[in-house]
Amino acid sequence: MKRVQSELVENVSKLLRENKVGLFIGYQDGSLPLRTSPCFVTKHEDVQRLVWNSFCANNLSVYLKSVLPGLPANGRIGILCKGCDSRSLVNLIVEKQVKREDVVIIGISCPGVVNTDRLLAHLEGKKIVDVEENDEDIVVKFDGGEERFARRDYLYESCLNCAYPTPSVYDILIRVGKHSPKPVFPDPMINEFNKKSRTERWQIFEQELSRCIRCYACRNACPNCYCKECFAEQTKPRWFGLTNEHSDVFFYHVVRILHQAGRCVDCGACVRACPENINLRLFTRVLVDEVKERFGYEPGLSLNDSSLLATFSTDDKQEFMAEAD
Amino acid sequence: MARDCVVHNKDFDRFLALLIEKHSVFGPSDNDGSNGFTRIETPEQIKLHRGVAHFSFKNFFFPQTEVLFSFDLASKKIDAANKETEDGKYDILIGLRPCDALAVDLLDQVFVVPDTKDVYYAERRSKTRIISFACNEPCATCFCESVGCAPDSEVGADVIIYVLKDRYIIRTVSQAGEELINGTGMHFDAASEKDRAEKEQMMTDAKSQLTRAFSVDELDDKLANFDASYWKQICQKCIGCGICTYFCPTCHCFDITDDTEGSQGRRIRTWDSCMYPLFTLHASGHNPRPTKKERMRQRIMHKFSYSMQQYGRRLCVGCGRCVVHCPVNLDLRAVIREITEAK
Amino acid sequence: MNEENRAQPFEPKIIAFLCNWCSYAGADLAGVSRFQYSTNIRVIKVPCSGRINPLYIIKALYSGVDGVLVSGCHPGDCHYISGNYFARRKFALVKRFLEYIGIEPERIQFSWVSAAEGVRFAQIIDKVTSEIRKLGPLTYFRRDTGQKGT
Numbered sequence: 026m027k028r029v030q031s032e033l034v035e036n037v038s039k040l041l042r043e044n045k046v047g048l049f050i051g052y053q054d055g056s057l058p059l060r061t062s063p064c065f066v067t068k069h070e071d072v073q074r075l076v077w078n079s080f081c082a083n084n085l086s087v088y089l090k091s092v093l094p095g096l097p098a099n100g101r102i103g104i105l106c107k108g109c110d111s112r113s114l115v116n117l118i119v120e121k122q123v124k125r126e127d128v129v130i131i132g133i134s135c136p137g138v139v140n141t142d143r144l145l146a147h148l149e150g151k152k153i154v155d156v157e158e159n160d161e162d163i164v165v166k167f168d169g170g171e172e173r174f175a176r177r178d179y180l181y182e183s184c185l186n187c188a189y190p191t192p193s194v195y196d197i198l199i200r201v202g203k204h205s206p207k208p209v210f211p212d213p214m215i216n217e218f219n220k221k222s223r224t225e226r227w228q229i230f231e232q233e234l235s236r237c238i239r240c241y242a243c244r245n246a247c248p249n250c251y252c253k254e255c256f257a258e259q260t261k262p263r264w265f266g267l268t269n270e271h272s273d274v275f276f277y278h279v280v281r282i283l284h285q286a287g288r289c290v291d292c293g294a295c296v297r298a299c300p301e302n303i304n305l306r307l308f309t310r311v312l313v314d315e316v317k318e319r320f321g322y323e324p325g326l327s328l329n330d331s332s333l334l335a336t337f338s339t340d341d342k343q344e345f346m347a348e349a350d
Numbered sequence: 351m352a353r354d355c356v357v358h359n360k361d362f363d364r365f366l367a368l369l370i371e372k373h374s375v376f377g378p379s380d381n382d383g384s385n386g387f388t389r390i391e392t393p394e395q396i397k398l399h400r401g402v403a404h405f406s407f408k409n410f411f412f413p414q415t416e417v418l419f420s421f422d423l424a425s426k427k428i429d430a431a432n433k434e435t436e437d438g439k440y441d442i443l444i445g446l447r448p449c450d451a452l453a454v455d456l457l458d459q460v461f462v463v464p465d466t467k468d469v470y471y472a473e474r475r476s477k478t479r480i481i482s483f484a485c486n487e488p489c490a491t492c493f494c495e496s497v498g499c500a501p502d503s504e505v506g507a508d509v510i511i512y513v514l515k516d517r518y519i520i521r522t523v524s525q526a527g528e529e530l531i532n533g534t535g536m537h538f539d540a541a542s543e544k545d546r547a548e549k550e551q552m553m554t555d556a557k558s559q560l561t562r563a564f565s566v567d568e569l570d571d572k573l574a575n576f577d578a579s580y581w582k583q584i585c586q587k588c589i590g591c592g593i594c595t596y597f598c599p600t601c602h603c604f605d606i607t608d609d610t611e612g613s614q615g616r617r618i619r620t621w622d623s624c625m626y627p628l629f630t631l632h633a634s635g636h637n638p639r640p641t642k643k644e645r646m647r648q649r650i651m652h653k654f655s656y657s658m659q660q661y662g663r664r665l666c667v668g669c670g671r672c673v674v675h676c677p678v679n680l681d682l683r684a685v686i687r688e689i690t691e692a693k
Numbered sequence: 694m695n696e697e698n699r700a701q702p703f704e705p706k707i708i709a710f711l712c713n714w715c716s717y718a719g720a721d722l723a724g725v726s727r728f729q730y731s732t733n734i735r736v737i738k739v740p741c742s743g744r745i746n747p748l749y750i751i752k753a754l755y756s757g758v759d760g761v762l763v764s765g766c767h768p769g770d771c772h773y774i775s776g777n778y779f780a781r782r783k784f785a786l787v788k789r790f791l792e793y794i795g796i797e798p799e800r801i802q803f804s805w806v807s808a809a810e811g812v813r814f815a816q817i818i819d820k821v822t823s824e825i826r827k828l829g830p831l832t833y834f835r836r837d838t839g840q841k842g843t
Binding site for chain 1: 747748751752755762768769775778779781782783784785786787788789790791793794795796797802803804805813817820821833834835836837
């Protein structure tokens with residue numbers, strides 16, 4: 026990890042010195058234990074703030090979906106992308122929100138991001154003093170001792186089934202050790218859910234989402250949600266109420282997920298942002314799998330992609346129609 | 351007027367049971383859903399978490415969704431939401447930490463002002479009594495002392511309870527609190543010097559765990575500079591999600607919409623957030639707060655500067671929820687520190 | 694809402710989004726030819742089935758209907774050449790998702806009806822209506838009048 030971090034700092038330093046970018050977006054140490062926080066570096070002296078570790082969770086592409094305040098005159102932005110982040114960025118480029126030539130991508134082949142909440146829960150409130158990492162383990166040092174964890178045991182769900190840990194598009198690639206993912210398709214979680222009865226599935230949907238407080242963190246953390254006027258905040262017309270009643274909450278989530286169809290890369294940013302720990306992925310992932318199975322498409326893999334719903338084939342299956350043609 | 355009583359652990363549930371019997375008690379429990387509190391039927395239901403509860407208790411007086419009234423044009427009827435009060439029976443909100451109790455007091459400034467009293471809030475507030483618990487173990491994210499609160503602050507509470515090793519000290523803070531305690535009919539021993547000394551030691555220990563997050567000494571001067579350059583950098587991490595405003599116990603902005611169907615409808619008040627673009631969107635399409643820079647600035651100014659000018663108090667109680675839940679770890683403590691240290 | 698109609702048997706309300714050039718004309722033909730079909734649909738005319746944002750389907754359910762039908766031109770015959778091809782992709786995903794979260798699949802249906810298919814339009818309406826009638830009213834997506842999150 027230290028090797029990766031110094032390689033990163035070196036590369037960013039060079040980019041800034043050579044004026045290839047005016048701003049670099051990466052991660053710095055967070056103010057809470059086992060957290061990092063997005064970091065915006067414009068000055069060469071600040072590059073030492075950049076870190077790389079198993080807690081670099083945020084999808085930084087989210088900052089490219091609108092104009093950044095404080096953007097320097099040299100408008101090119103450098104950005105650190107894990108596999109999923111790069112797919113989000115590619116999607117933004119394909120959907121013409123970002124120009125490829127405006128970004129310089131430092132890619133990292135990601136071994137997975139650790140679920141901080143789960144790790145902290147396991148540590149039961151011990152005061153953390155330091156964290157060390159190697160290829161397999163994380164060693165957390167606290168007041169009165171230390172404990173070793175296998176990284177693989179504490180990854181986020183979206184990381185466990187990651188099919189593309191190495192960025193799809195990059196200008197510079199930093200490799201993080203050996204990494205051989207074994208993604209399962211379709212996602213086992215979806216398979217399990219499919220097996221349940223219709224009423225059970227609705228009950229679970231209702232139960233999970235009834236915790237929602239309409240904070241919109243899921244939407245704002247998602248790089249794909251860049252509409253200047255979101256349907257949820259449209260007043261002409263007003264589609265649904267502003268309340269946290271079930272009907273309004275369901276409306277918001279169902280439509281947002283449907284608007285992600287063919288675009289969601291399963292980065293997990295929405296799940297991580299949710300303050301109520303709603304298992305959003307249980308409902309977002311189904312369309313990711315359906316899109317791959319039905320149309321053979323996975324968003325964010327190539328700059329030559331066309332958006333799924335902006336294309337068609339005359340041979341698209343239509344077995345779901347009310348009547349066979 | 352304040353009285354210190356002692357209740358031993360074995361008698362505490364009986365005390366709670368008496369309150370539950372005589373009044374409607376609400377407090378934090380295992381499964382509060384998105385309210386932050388549950389109607390308490392048995393003493394065991396109350397679950398006091400270390401530090402602050404997940405949700406603030408503002409939902410109690412200022413619900414996220416409140417039907418102001420419903421109407422039916424066809425029958426020309428308007429039904430205002432109205433709750434009957436039984437004499438002598440109150441709603442008791444138990445389990446607040448001093449920061450949350452202070453937050454209620456701060457919200458009172460906004461909603462229970464003589465000339466412009468919000469009847470929905472005021473009605474509920476007048477028949478509620480607040481029992482808070484002093485903090486023995488502040489969280490690492492707590493910074494109440496930096497904003498003038500404390501683990502044993504009594505502001506906003508009618509009764510404050512100190513949790514010692516094998517007993518509780520119940521202190522009545524207000525006349526209403528005194529009446530509440532007397533009303534249980536239970537006999538209380540007065541707290542002894544030993545009890546008080548142990549309580550003081552616990553509070554001293556608790557306060558020693560708090561680190562000073564920032565100093566507000568020069569904050570007013572610094573915030574007077576509306577066009578300071580640091581706002582551009584401070585806001586960069588923010589994704590404008592609104593979690594901070596929803597979890598903040600003093601954030602109180604709201605929206606009012608009419609929800610109609612045919613000739614019937616209801617007028618609803620819902621929470622709003624200054625972090626959303628719709629918040630200041632004008633009918634013309636112009637938005638005076640077009641980017642997150644203006645919105646973050648607004649949030650900080652409202653909490654720390656405008657409120658000083660309006661009420662002589664800052665609208666932050668140092669509960670730390672915004673720090674805990676921010677998806678990008680935008681730490682308010684660091685922001686205020688940066689502002690106070692800016693040239 | 695439906696409480697007053699308890700005495701009468703349940704008749705579903707169905708919103709039918711019909712594309713102007715084919716399905717709406719087909720419905721028109723059915724009407725002009727006096728073909729009888731279930732009177733449960735409320736028609737919303739759209740220029741093309743490709744115009745349908747999944748948002749409208751959810752809005753329909755939220756507004757209190759028991760089912761939605763979206764109907765357009767046959768693939769290859771779209772007045773705007775390819776609108777219905779885009780629609781077909783969207784429909785597949787909407788159908789999959791709503792079924793996944795536990796809404797009966799018969800409630801949201803899609804069809805291709807041409808301007809000449811008056812009889813077929815009536816048949817499809819009857820079929821869809823009877824399928825939805827069997828399911829009963831859709832209560833759990835309807836706009837609330839007071840139930841909050843737990």
